[in-house]
Amino acid sequence: PGYVLTYFPVRGRAEPIRLLLADQGISWKEDEVQIPDWFSGKDARKKEAVFGQLPQFQDGDYVLYQSNSILRYLGNKHGLTGANDEERGHIDMVNDGVEDLRQKYGRLIFFEYETGKDKYLKELPSQLDFFERILSKNANGSKFVVGQKISFADYNLLDILQCHLDLCSKSLSAYPLLTAYVERLVARPKISEYLKSDARNKRPITPKHKK
Numbered sequence: 001p002g003y004v005l006t007y008f009p010v011r012g013r014a015e016p017i018r019l020l021l022a023d024q025g026i027s028w029k030e031d032e033v034q035i036p037d038w039f040s041g042k043d044a045r046k047k048e049a050v051f052g053q054l055p056q057f058q059d060g061d062y063v064l065y066q067s068n069s070i071l072r073y074l075g076n077k078h079g080l081t082g083a084n085d086e087e088r089g090h091i092d093m094v095n096d097g098v099e100d101l102r103q104k105y106g107r108l109i110f111f112e113y114e115t116g117k118d119k120y121l122k123e124l125p126s127q128l129d130f131f132e133r134i135l136s137k138n139a140n141g142s143k144f145v146v147g148q149k150i151s152f153a154d155y156n157l158l159d160i161l162q163c164h165l166d167l168c169s170k171s172l173s174a175y176p177l178l179t180a181y182v183e184r185l186v187a188r189p190k191i192s193e194y195l196k197s198d199a200r201n202k203r204p205i206t207p208k209h210k211k
């Protein structure tokens with residue numbers, strides 16, 4: 001299928017999608033939109049976007065927005081949504097929890113970075129405790145967030161954990177299961193290859209990050 005990912009030249013909300021595609025050995029085209037063109041209207045696509053925002057994902061003529069909907073769509077298409085309805089429900093639940101953390105992280109980066117970082121890091125354990133506990137309840141954290149197979153929620157959790165490791169390299173040091181989980185996922189051959197790629201390393205996490 002001709003997959004096209006339209007987004008800004010950053011990791012942001014597109015990165016979990018890129019991690020999923022890379023790990024699954026699926027190629028895609030990056031359609032990069034420059035931020036000034038997007039806001040100035042020079043790039044006409046903001047008016048067409050369903051919610052006026054990116055990422056946008058195209059599968060041939062099929063067009064989808066909303067990063068979590070794109071993740072779930074690819075999860076459905078590529079067998080990454082659990083083995084049954086119960087697992088699928090839990091995968092959605094965990095992905096929604098990742099979204100909650102992503103929004104908190106985004107608020108810090110975009111609105112409170114200068115003043116809020118210390119407070120955010122102090123409160124971060126109350127959030128990470130949830131994910132350590134989720135892992136502990138599935139094969140004592142030795143596999144994925146839900147079930148025996150990787151799911152779309154794992155790519156989203158991996159990305160947001162990497163964002164926090166960038167924010168503070170010790171942010172997971174009190175979490176053995178989360179630490180081992182990240183180490184296991186980044187060692188997956190196709191993810192490891194992607195993480196070394198220029199494509200990954202030329203993109204800052206957000207426009208606020210310097211590259």
Ligand SMILES: N[C@@H](CCC(=O)N[C@@H](CS(=O)(=O)O)C(=O)NCC(=O)O)C(=O)O
Pocket residue numbers: 012013014046052053054055065066067068
């Ligand atoms: N709920 C949406 C949010 C998308 C969103 O906030 N996109 C931002 C960029 S980013 O937050 O993902 O980095 C955007 O398009 N901003 C430009 C605009 O709002 O015109 C999703 O999950 O895709």
